[in-house]
Amino acid sequence: MNNHFIHELDPNLQEKLSLLKDVPPRDLNLKASYRAKYLAQVQQFSAKQNPVGLNAIWPFANPKNNQVIKKKPVSWNWQMAHVRAFAIVLVAVLVLLSGLGATAYAAQNSLPTSLFYPVKLLSENIRLDLTSNTESKFALVLTYADTRINEISALQASGEEIEEPVVDLLEEQYNLALLLASELPDEDLTQSLEQVRTTTQVQIEKMTTLRKSAPEESVAELERVQEMLERQQYLAQNGLTDPEAFRQAVQNEFKNGEPNGTPGNQNGSNEGNGSEEAEPGDSAKPQSGPKKNDLNSAQPGQGFSALPTNSEDPAGAPFADQESQVGTQVQPGDSNGRVGDGQEFEGCKNPGLELLPGFTPSDIEDDELGWSAKYGNPMYWYSSPGKKTRYDLYFEFAPFDGNSIFIP
Amino acid sequence: MNDHMQSEEALLAGVRKLDPTALQLVYDKHSDELYRYAWRQLGDTMTAEDCVAETFTGFLNALKQGKGPNQHLRAYLFQIAHNWVVDFYRRHSQPELPLDLAITVSGDGDDTTGIVAKRLEQREVIDALIHLTDDQRRVIVLRYLEDWSHEEISKVMDKPVGAIKALQHRAINALRRSLNGREEDSDE
Numbered sequence: 318m319n320n321h322f323i324h325e326l327d328p329n330l331q332e333k334l335s336l337l338k339d340v341p342p343r344d345l346n347l348k349a350s351y352r353a354k355y356l357a358q359v360q361q362f363s364a365k366q367n368p369v370g371l372n373a374i375w376p377f378a379n380p381k382n383n384q385v386i387k388k389k390p391v392s393w394n395w396q397m398a399h400v401r402a403f404a405i406v407l408v409a410v411l412v413l414l415s416g417l418g419a420t421a422y423a424a425q426n427s428l429p430t431s432l433f434y435p436v437k438l439l440s441e442n443i444r445l446d447l448t449s450n451t452e453s454k455f456a457l458v459l460t461y462a463d464t465r466i467n468e469i470s471a472l473q474a475s476g477e478e479i480e481e482p483v484v485d486l487l488e489e490q491y492n493l494a495l496l497l498a499s500e501l502p503d504e505d506l507t508q509s510l511e512q513v514r515t516t517t518q519v520q521i522e523k524m525t526t527l528r529k530s531a532p533e534e535s536v537a538e539l540e541r542v543q544e545m546l547e548r549q550q551y552l553a554q555n556g557l558t559d560p561e562a563f564r565q566a567v568q569n570e571f572k573n574g575e576p577n578g579t580p581g582n583q584n585g586s587n588e589g590n591g592s593e594e595a596e597p598g599d600s601a602k603p604q605s606g607p608k609k610n611d612l613n614s615a616q617p618g619q620g621f622s623a624l625p626t627n628s629e630d631p632a633g634a635p636f637a638d639q640e641s642q643v644g645t646q647v648q649p650g651d652s653n654g655r656v657g658d659g660q661e662f663e664g665c666k667n668p669g670l671e672l673l674p675g676f677t678p679s680d681i682e683d684d685e686l687g688w689s690a691k692y693g694n695p696m697y698w699y700s701s702p703g704k705k706t707r708y709d710l711y712f713e714f715a716p717f718d719g720n721s722i723f724i725p
Numbered sequence: 726m727n728d729h730m731q732s733e734e735a736l737l738a739g740v741r742k743l744d745p746t747a748l749q750l751v752y753d754k755h756s757d758e759l760y761r762y763a764w765r766q767l768g769d770t771m772t773a774e775d776c777v778a779e780t781f782t783g784f785l786n787a788l789k790q791g792k793g794p795n796q797h798l799r800a801y802l803f804q805i806a807h808n809w810v811v812d813f814y815r816r817h818s819q820p821e822l823p824l825d826l827a828i829t830v831s832g833d834g835d836d837t838t839g840i841v842a843k844r845l846e847q848r849e850v851i852d853a854l855i856h857l858t859d860d861q862r863r864v865i866v867l868r869y870l871e872d873w874s875h876e877e878i879s880k881v882m883d884k885p886v887g888a889i890k891a892l893q894h895r896a897i898n899a900l901r902r903s904l905n906g907r908e909e910d911s912d913e
Contacts, residue, residue, distance in 0.1 A: 323869045326897060333904055334869050336847050340761045344770065348760075351778050352752060358785055359748045488885060541888060548887050570886070 428468055429483045455497040455509055462490040466520045479538040491549045492571045499567040506560050513553040517546045737798045759806050765870055766810050768851040780805045800881035811859055853903040861896035
């Protein structure tokens with residue numbers, strides 16, 4: 318087996334983790350018997366008729382199927398959904414967009430919760446497409462990213478929750494900005510990256526303020542925004558010191574119109590340059606050393622530790638795409654765990670969990686009940702593989718080790 | 726990992742057509758790596774085998790209901806396995822998984838001590854991993870034990886690559902802390 322990435326770790330960790338590389342060989346008899354059972358199930362299964370055929374003809378028969386894997390770019394998908402629904406209205410509005418009063422105004426200042434928002438996004442994209450000059454395009458998309466930040470602020474101010482697609486779009490637009498910058502000659506690149514740096518700085522400060530007054534449901538997304546901004550800043554900073562490495566890194570990661578690029582092609586080139594990740598030779602340092610400094614100095618007391626001493630558990634970031642458990646009640650018992658918003662509690666077993674408001678178990682399809690219902694606990698569940706529902710509860714489990722800190 | 730992706734697509738096509746040969750191939754192709762993935766988080770053979778079996782059952786059930794992977798077959802299977810492991814720990818507050826000695830003892834009698842020692846060491850690391858958050862553990866296992874790229878991990882965890890990297894960073898710190906904590910304990 319390759320040992321591509323383990324070099325990112327310090328030698329001690331490398332050694333410890335390498336211990337787990339050596340999995341005891343699978344018992345062949347066991348394997349054969351389980352395999353046979355599986356094949357029996359397959360035979361049984363194929364003999365029956367099933368409704369998948371219908372699905373193949375008309376994939377929209379079961380709308381939830383379409384949400385299996387989140388497609389990128391998210392912005393287009395999101396728009397497409399709205400466009401289908403409001404097709405006629407859109408055509409009319411586009412005609413009006415050429416400058417007439419109320420409708421244009423409504424679109425331009427609309428928030429993600431507004432009906433006109435897709436129109437706003439559409440017009441942004443049209444403008445981008447029409448701009449051929451790279452530098453102008455860069456400036457434009459940067460203003461759009463800033464608009465996203467303002468939208469997020471406004472959403473919060475009006476008591477709305479910050480939802481994932483907005484943050485996704487923000488990230489996408491920033492990635493595009495960096496990509497465009499990377500196509501500029503050195504002089505312009507420097508100027509552009511400076512702009513990114515100052516812009517993100519302001520926005521990070523805004524985020525920090527916002528987070529203080531944020532309701533629980535939004536904290537995770539806001540943290541995600543902040544992390545993303547810090548990362549962009551970090552990339553921009555690197556680009557200022559080493560433009561060539563920056564170009565390589567950014568184009569490898571962000572090209573093909575997808576933030577993730579093509580899997581499998583990235584490893585060599587991404588790992589090969591120093592601007593994003595520590596070189597394999599840097600295994601003495603923790604990976605992404607400079608980034609660590611940024612994060613720790615930017616928010617002292619944020620604590621990116623796994624054993625949180627405060628309720629702002631950085632594990633909030635993993636929850637970014639899942640709803641935290643709202644109104645969770647916890648009963649004392651003999652094990653502990655960590656509830657979705659990162660609070661850790663001590664001595665609780667099978668905590669009683671409240672359903673999210675407005676949601677009942679019968680609303681969930683059998684598939685989504687997944688493993689929890691199977692094991693007899695109807696109170697919490699998580700999404701089926703590859704699926705995401707708004708109502709996923711995410712419950713983390715860590716065995717009680719006597720050292721947990723109780724957060725009342 | 727590249728050819729993994731390509732043949733996976735072909736396999737997926739057969740799977741969606743519910744072709745028995747394709748379904749068998751899926752097992753043959755992925756069950757071993759799923760087993761390894763499970764074992765590395767559970768440290769026990771039987772439990773790992775259960776996990777793999779239930780993963781494939783869940784996979785068939787999903788297909789039966791017209792669901793199942795639209796794109797990434799491998800990621801899908803790993804997701805089911807992941808959910809199983811999470812649920813396992815949820816149901817067993819303090820899992821007392823035995824040291825996985827059954828297989829080894831029946832093997833070379835000479836090196837039994839060495840093998841036992843190794844299992845003890847492995848157990849320590851697994852226990853340390855258990856102290857991580859779910860997502861952190863998953864990133865560690867996928868990245869450093871399964872050698873997945875950030876993009877692949879991002880797909881299975883359905884988070885942007887940036888978040889994966891942040892997770893990785895925290896996971897490493899957490900693991901380090903967890904392991905150091907254990908070392909201090911054992912010195913007492």
